Each structure stands twice: as structure tokens, then as C-alpha cells.
Amino acid sequence: MRRRMRAPVKEGSSMRTRREDVPSYWLYEAGARPDDALEGDRAVDYCIVGAGLTGLWTAYYLSMARPDAEIAVVEKRMAGYGASGRNAGWLSSEFDGKFEDIAARGGRAGVVSMHHAMNHTFDEVLEVCRAEGIDADQRQGGIIRFAQNRAQLARVRASYEKRCTWGANAGYRWLSGDEVAERVAVDGVLGGYYNEYGARVQPAKMVRQLLDVVRRRGVRVHENTEALRIEPSRVVTVKGTVRAPIVIRAVEAYLVELPGHRRDVFPMQSTVIVTEPIPVELRQQIGWIEAELLADGANAYAAAQLTPDWRVVMGARGINPKYGYGSSLDKEGVTTDRAREHLFEAVTNWFPQLRDLPIADSWCGVLAIPRDWTPSVNFDPALGIASAGGYVGSGVSTTNLAGRTLTDLVTGADTGLTRLPWVGRPLRRWEPEPLRWIGVNAMKRLYRTADVREERGLDRASKLSQLGALVTGR
Numbered sequence: 001m002r003r004r005m006r007a008p009v010k011e012g013s014s015m016r017t018r019r020e021d022v023p024s025y026w027l028y029e030a031g032a033r034p035d036d037a038l039e040g041d042r043a044v045d046y047c048i049v050g051a052g053l054t055g056l057w058t059a060y061y062l063s064m065a066r067p068d069a070e071i072a073v074v075e076k077r078m079a080g081y082g083a084s085g086r087n088a089g090w091l092s093s094e095f096d097g098k099f100e101d102i103a104a105r106g107g108r109a110g111v112v113s114m115h116h117a118m119n120h121t122f123d124e125v126l127e128v129c130r131a132e133g134i135d136a137d138q139r140q141g142g143i144i145r146f147a148q149n150r151a152q153l154a155r156v157r158a159s160y161e162k163r164c165t166w167g168a169n170a171g172y173r174w175l176s177g178d179e180v181a182e183r184v185a186v187d188g189v190l191g192g193y194y195n196e197y198g199a200r201v202q203p204a205k206m207v208r209q210l211l212d213v214v215r216r217r218g219v220r221v222h223e224n225t226e227a228l229r230i231e232p233s234r235v236v237t238v239k240g241t242v243r244a245p246i247v248i249r250a251v252e253a254y255l256v257e258l259p260g261h262r263r264d265v266f267p268m269q270s271t272v273i274v275t276e277p278i279p280v281e282l283r284q285q286i287g288w289i290e291a292e293l294l295a296d297g298a299n300a301y302a303a304a305q306l307t308p309d310w311r312v313v314m315g316a317r318g319i320n321p322k323y324g325y326g327s328s329l330d331k332e333g334v335t336t337d338r339a340r341e342h343l344f345e346a347v348t349n350w351f352p353q354l355r356d357l358p359i360a361d362s363w364c365g366v367l368a369i370p371r372d373w374t375p376s377v378n379f380d381p382a383l384g385i386a387s388a389g390g391y392v393g394s395g396v397s398t399t400n401l402a403g404r405t406l407t408d409l410v411t412g413a414d415t416g417l418t419r420l421p422w423v424g425r426p427l428r429r430w431e432p433e434p435l436r437w438i439g440v441n442a443m444k445r446l447y448r449t450a451d452v453r454e455e456r457g458l459d460r461a462s463k464l465s466q467l468g469a470l471v472t473g474r
Contacts, residue, residue, distance in 0.1 A: 023333030024086040025274050025361040026204035027078075032085065034078035034223035038239040044070040044220075046410065047235050047244035049227045051075035052084035053203075053395065054388050055250035056210045056221075057403025060128075063217040065411050071219045072242055074235060076226040076254070080207035083252055086333060086365030087396060088272050088315030089305050090293050091125060092143055093118040093197035096392035097374030097422070099166045106421030108166065115168035117420055121401040122197040128400075129206070132213045136206035137308050140199040141290035145297060146180050146192030148349070151454035152297030153190045155461050160193040171196045184288045186350045198293045200305040203396060227251075229259060232383045246410050249387040250402075252395070253368035256327040263429040265390055266369040266436065267329055269322040271339035272315040273362040274307070275347065275354070282353055283310060294350070298454075299447040299465045302346035311360065312351075314343045322364065323440040326433055333363040367393045376425035377402055379409040386410050 022028045046062055048055045051073050059073055075081070095118045102111050129138060147153035163169040175183075177190045215221060222239075229236040234243045251258070253267040278286065288306050295303040304314045322339070340362050348355045370376065370390035375398055379386040386409055388402035405417045417423075430436055450462035 021077075023081065024204065024272070024363040024365070026089070026202055027080060027085045027208075028361075029202065030080075030085075030204040030208045032078050032080060032204060032208055034075075036220065036222055038074060038222040038225040038237055038242070040240040041243070042072065042240065043243045044072040045244060046071045046246045046248065047242045048073040048248045048250055049230055049235055050082075050250035050252070050254070051079035051211065051221050051223065052082050052250065052252060053080075053207055053210070053399035054084075054252065054402050054406075055248070056207060056214055057400045058248055058250060058388075058406045059214045059219045059221070059403075060210065060217070061404050061407040062410070063214060063219055065407050065413075072244070073214075073219060073221040074225045074227050074237055074242060075221065075223045078223045079211040079221060080204050082254060083365045083367065083391075083395060084207045084399070085204040086272065086363055087203050087393070088303055088313055089201045089203050089396070090143075090303065090394070091122065091138065091199040091201045091396045092293065092394065093122045093171065093195065093397060094143075094394045095375070095398060096394045097372075099162065099168065101372055101374050102421050103166075105425070110421035112167045113416075113420060114422065115170065117401060117417070118397065119171055119197050121397050121404075122199070124404075125397055125400050126199065132209075134206060134209040134213065136209065137202040138199050138206075139291045139308075140196075141292040143195040143198030143293040143295070144175065144180060144184065144192050145195075145295045146175075146186055147190045147297040148186070148188045149454055150190070150457075150459040151461050154459070155465075156192055156297040182287070183290065183292060184294060185286050186294070187352055192297070194292075200291050200293060200307070201396065202307070206396075227258070230385065232385060244384075246384050246386065248406055248410065249385065250389065252389045252391070253329070253366040255368065255389070257329065262327050263432065263436075264370075264427060266371075266430050266440075267323070267327050268367045268369055268440070269324075269329075269364045270316060270367055270393065271322075271335045271343060271362060271364045272313060273335075273340055273343045273347075274360050275312045275314075276358045276360045278310040278312065278354065278357065285353060286351055296346070296350070298451045299462075300444075300451055302343065302350075304347075304350075312347055312354070312357070314347055316343060316346065323437065325437050327436070329366060333365065335362045335364050339364070367391075371428040371430050372425075374425065375402075375422055376427070377405045377409070377423050378425070378427075379406070 147156045180189045226238045255261045291306045302316045375390045377388040408415045446464045450464035453462045
């Protein structure tokens with residue numbers, strides 16, 4: 001029986017050095033500062049709202065498909081201020097969404113086509129970075145999702161076998177506990193699966209350098225320009241109105257701040273920590289020399305990357321998530337002591353020898369969760385409004401696929417991308433309050449309790465985890 005280790009959390013010397021207007025270590029390291037605010041009204045061919053990865057990838061591919069078009073992007077704060085500059089830096093082929101839901105619109109062939117589209121998207125991002133000179137510390141080491149107890153092993157194995165059954169397993173293979181430990185010496189590892197389509201990135205460097213690329217291509221990106229309303233043929237901002245026959249909404253969780261969209265997505269705030277560098281004398285013990293992306297098989301699972309200077313970046317899905325009643329947002333990236341403690345507990349649960357490693361920084365970002373937990377891309381030609389999002393935390397790669405798909409949709413191209421089953425998905429709204437608040441708190445307690453029970457020796461997944469999925473629709 002394995003028990004989680006509780007180690008005291010230590011703050012590193014750099015814990016409070018970044019500027020207050022920069023909400024993550026990543027953005028601070030990238031030297032992000034806003035520029036080129038809108039100055040009055042203007043008219044363009046395409047207006048994109050949101051300068052995260054979705055908006056910038058869309059601007060990039062639109063500028064190639066329509067090199068003579070005038071394209072404007074408006075952004076409330078700075079490019080990458082939202083999830084694009086705060087995530088844990090997982091570039092992967094993972095696509096959130098249940099195979100059954102994808103198959104409901106595209107059959108088994110639709111599931112396979114989405115899987116191959118995501119594998120190609122992973123390669124595409126790395127190729128664009130190479131071609132455009134984007135250095136985001138990217139390194140392809142693959143992904144290992146592993147188990148540390150028998151219940152986790154059953155869950156991870158079932159997930160892998162389900163992929164194989166659906167034909168969505170190109171690039172995947174099963175690893176024994178010894179095979180995982182040869183790569184990364186995770187404490188008590190029993191087995192897991194490997195996906196070759198995974199790379200660590202510094203996401204803020206990616207988004208800020210992509211910003212430079214699209215600006216060089218003639219796209220005006222107006223930072224410090226908040227959109228107040230998105231309407232057919234125009235975007236009303238605090239600094240003027242941008243008129244365009246085509247408007248593209250790429251705001252992810254911040255959609256809830258626009259009039260009429262409070263229940264369209266569920267904004268879940270998730271914490272990330274970054275440690276001080278692992279001491280040289282401990283690196284050989286741990287291995288991890290290929291910088292694989294790592295995730296455990298818990299219900300409230302943790303996910304990590306290793307930076308070039310040997311810092312552990314640990315994020316999580318379901319570990320002490322934060323939700324503001326009524327879909328209110330904490331925009332400044334402020335974390336809590338409890339959230340940091342839970343994440344550092346995950347670090348020491350994997351690597352007990354790191355119990356004295358200080359935390360250098362911590363922040364939180366906001367995930368956009370659709371009611372069916374599946375991302376979508378949509379375009380209404382009659383209104384001239386397109387949108388993409390709802391990535392549920394797996395958006396670093398998916399945003400690129402969204403950008404290419406949006407470009408094809410708004411330019412009228414009929415391609416394999418526009419026929420993928422995530423295109424044109426009807427939007428189902430979340431329940432009104434207080435049901436949303438009750439649901440997220442029930443999920444937190446059910447998953448956390450399920451993990452505790454599984455750690456105590458269950459040889460199968462706790463029934464509480466199934467109840468948590470039922471409560472949330474996951």
C-alpha cells in the first residue's frame with residue numbers, strides 16, 4: 001500500500017520577483033509586454049477576438065490563405081495572458097472528448113480521423129516553429145501516463161485498450177513498470193502507456209514569438225484592447241469599433257464575460273507550480289533524460305514537464321480546482337497555499353528525493369469546459385461569426401488545428417479539416433446556479449476521496465470516480 005507523502009512546501013528565492021501584471025512564470029520569462037492598442041474605429045476583412053494560441057494560429061494561416069486581406073486581432077490584456085501563457089506546456093496529440101460522442105457525429109471513421117488529425121497537428125506545430133524560427137524550448141520526448149497503484153493500473157490499462165479498440169492508438173504502446181522506470185524513476189510505478197506525439201514547450205515563448213511572426217506578416221494585433229460586444233460584422237471595444245464581414249471569436253474561458261454567454265462554458269481555474277532546479281546530484285537518480293511529459297493515473301491526476309534547466313513544472317486536472325460562483329473569473333493568476341501543497345505533494349509522491357526542493361513560483365489559469373467536455377469549431381456564414389474552443393486543458397496543439405480549420409471555414413474551402421466531426425457541434429449550455437457550483441464541489445470531493453481509497457489498496461477503480469463522472473457528465 002502506497003501513501004502520499006506530505007512534505008513541507010518551501011519557497012524559492014524567485015517566488016515573488018515577477019511583475020504584478022504578468023500572471024505566470026512563463027510570461028515573466030518570455031518578457032511579455034503589451035503593445036499596439038487600438039486607436040479609434042477601423043475596418044478590416046477579418047477581425048479576431050483573442051490573442052491566445054487559437055487567435056494567433058488563425059491569424060497566421062489566414063495571412064497565408066489571404067495574403068492581401070487586412071486582418072486585425074483585439075486582445076484585452078496581452079497576447080498569451082490567458083490559458084495560452086499559463087498552461088503546463090504540454091504539446092501533444094491528445095484531444096479531449098469521449099470517443100462515443102465523436103462517433104455520434106462521425107462514426108468510428110470520425111474517431112480515427114480526429115486521432116490522425118491531431119497526430120499531424122503535433123508535427124505541424126513543430127514544423128512551423130522550425131520554419132519560423134520559434135524557439136519555445138520544445139523537445140519531443142513523448143508522453144508517459146503511468147500507474148502507482150493497482151486501481152490506477154486498471155484505469156490506465158483500460159484507457160489504452162479503449163484507444164486500441166477504437167483505432168485511435170497510432171503512436172501509442174504499452175510499457176511495463178520496469179520499462180517506465182528505465183526512462184523515469186517514478187516511485188512504485190507499475191506500468192503505463194507511451195505516446196510518441198508529445199513535447200514539452202515553454203508556452204508563453206511560443207505564443208509571444210508567434211505574435212512576432214504574425215505581426216511580421218502584416219497582421220495588426222491590438223493588445224490592451226478589451227472587446228465589449230461581438231456582433232455580426234463588428235466588434236465593439238473600449239477603444240473603438242472594428243468592422244469586418246467576418247468575426248472570429250477565440251476567447252476560450254473568457255467567453256463567460258461576454259453578454260449572453262455566461263453558461264456556454266464552465267471556467268475551471270487550475271494551478272501550476274514550478275520548482276527550483278533539481279540538484280545535479282539527484283538528476284541521475286531520477287533519470288528523465290528525454291524530458292518526457294508525465295501524468296499519473298489518479299482520478300484527480302497530476303501532469304508535469306521538465307524544463308531545460310531541470311525545473312519540475314507540475315499542473316493538475318481535478319487537484320483542488322477552483323470555481324467562482326456564477327462563472328466569475330480570478331483574472332490575476334493568484335493561487336492558494338492549499339493548491340500549492342497539493343501539487344507539491346504530487347511531486348514528492350512521484351519523486352520522494354525531491355521533498356526539500358523549493359517552489360520557485362505558482363500561478364493559476366482558466367480552462368474552458370463545454371457541457372459535453374468536447375472542443376468544437378463553428379462558423380455561421382449568415383452572421384459571419386466563427387468560433388473555436390472548449391479545449392478542457394489540452395489546447396496547446398488543438399489550437400493549431402482550430403486555426404487551420406477556422407481558416408478553411410471562413411475562406412470557403414471544403415477540405416478534410418472542415419469535415420472533421422468536431423466541426424459544427426451544437427453547443428449545449430451548462431445548468432444554472434447553484435447547480436454548477438454544487439456539481440464542481442461534488443466532483444472535487446468524489447475524486448479526492450476515490451483517490452484516497454484507491455491508494456489504500458483497492459484493486460479496481462473506486463465507484464466514487466464513476467459517480468464523479470456521472471455528476472459532471474465527463
